Amino acid sequence: MKLLLTSSGISNPSIQNALISLLDKPIEESNALFVPTGMYPFPGGPQYVWKAMNGELGSGMCQLGWKSLGLLELTTLPAIQKEVWVKALKETDALLVWGGDPLFLSYWLKESGLAEVISSLDHLVYVGVSAGSIATSKLFGESYSNMPNTIAQPQTLQTLQFDTFESAFVTAEGAGFVDFAIIPHYNNEKHRDACGVNAATWAAMLPVPVYAIGEQTAIKVAGRTIEIVSEGEWKAFNQAT
Template sequence: MKFLLTSAGIKNPSLLTALVDLLGKPISEASALCIPTAIYPFPGGPGMAHRFISGLTSSPMCELGWKSLGVLELTALPSIDKAYWTAAVQEADALLVYGGDIHYLCRWMRESGLADLLPSLRETVYVGISAGSMVTAPVFGETYDDPKRPFVIDQGLGLVDFALLPHLDHERHPESSTVNVARMAAEVPVPTYGIDDQTAIKVLDGTVEVVSEGRWRLFAPAS
């Protein structure tokens, strides 16, 4: 797969250029499936899912002018003929994976069967937002309720070989202060990128590139 792992969607021209480069064609000629699953466990989750799909959030993604846009709801996939949803995924140029509860997203990535399919999608662009980006890592850490609590370290999907924590030093995300990201990075065995909302990690043919009009930092794993 190709990856564009964002903190908060396509927020600036550099990130838009990176997305078009990975697609290999204009967005207006590309098809996408959006995946809102991670947001449902949050208060007001169904409404937030609708706003994401409708392009009404502060995280630009679904509203970018895709040739076609569909919804892939992971919790529904086990009850659907696998051949049908697999074909839809294989035909899409991009998967737009929304943020929310990373543990819930990781669970349904696996239980739906999508996690097993993703490595075979050589030309598909995986575009993540927040938890949708974090879940691609071999391991991830997070705490939403109290930034002073120890991070919950868990196994991710291992689609990339680094970890990522979004919303670096964002005033509404105290858990993502530089100090806390450094603390988490010391607990995981792979390099960790802390990225702000103007930054993304682009991965093409195994080459990792930071695309940014903001701030980011790479933390080495503890020895």
């Protein structure tokens, strides 16, 4: 399986080159599907979905010059004949999975059957943004100031003490594409839970290797090969010695 896991999408030339190398052809010759599912649990979710698609939130994932671009909403898939959406995936080169709530997103990745299908599609590149990256893990953690009330439920829920504030912290099983966990937005002041010692506190809650990645960093995965692609900050935690 091929993955490109990011905090903010294709935010610099190094990450864009990593995407092209995974596609093994130019972006303008590649077909993509955009997955906005993770945004809907939050207030203003539909508006944020449009802004993400329109390139108004971070890097413009849909504005990279794809040969074709479509929208794939995971919550609709159980009501559609499987052969229909599987055919669409087989014709797709990149699956652009936006952020939001990783609990909700990982629930629908599995519940829809998509996780199982894309695990068998060797040509497809999964491009994750923020929660879209978190949800790929076998086990992940997430910090919430206001946790959405959805059908998706965590394995554990507790209060975690960060440096100057407390936050709800959950662990849950993700799609299981990778054996490590991700903390996005590392040292981004808009995400205090991922800054400095707080990232270490977050990572300590997880019994797996953890990568904290900033806005200019991505993790490139091709089969068993893992490569850090960065023009910015990142840090590894809980690594085997």
